[in-house]
Amino acid sequence: MPPPSSELAAVPDILGELMELRSRIPQLTGGLVATVDGLVVAHDTDGVEPDGVAALTAAALGVGARLAEATGQGTFLELLTRGEHGYIATYAAGASTVLTLFAGPEVNVGLLQFEARRSGPRIAQFTDAALRRSAGA
Numbered sequence: 001m002p003p004p005s006s007e008l009a010a011v012p013d014i015l016g017e018l019m020e021l022r023s024r025i026p027q028l029t030g031g032l033v034a035t036v037d038g039l040v041v042a043h044d045t046d047g048v049e050p051d052g053v054a055a056l057t058a059a060a061l062g063v064g065a066r067l068a069e070a071t072g073q074g075t076f077l078e079l080l081t082r083g084e085h086g087y088i089a090t091y092a093a094g095a096s097t098v099l100t101l102f103a104g105p106e107v108n109v110g111l112l113q114f115e116a117r118r119s120g121p122r123i124a125q126f127t128d129a130a131l132r133r134s135a136g137a
Helices: 012-026 052-069 109-136
Strands: 027-036 040-043 078-083 084-094 097-103
Touching: 012 040, 012 109, 027 052, 027 109, 040 052, 052 078, 052 084, 052 097, 078 097, 078 109, 084 109, 097 109
Parallel strands: none
Antiparallel strands: 027 040, 027 097, 078 084, 084 097
């Protein structure tokens, strides 16, 4: 899937980060990076429709951010959803993107969170650098 605009030329770096996550977390079944308004930046998904998940991620992000603010917990950082067949975890990746990961029910949630929290800042750096390059163009 091509990036939503030329400003996101960091897609190869972001795809590399998603693939690295899969290698470090064997139970990971996929992942995507999307803008906070629901546009896919990059994805590594099998059997999951990335555009729909990106839109749902944006909606969940909005609810999570409002919930964190309304309860005095501060700025949104992450959201973990557990379903019958596994987990969906969403993490802030800078101000403009989010990282959403899908994992099977047997995943070590601590490892998932540890690795995702490490990847988020790298994804933010890739995205921010691409946005700066496009602003200077």
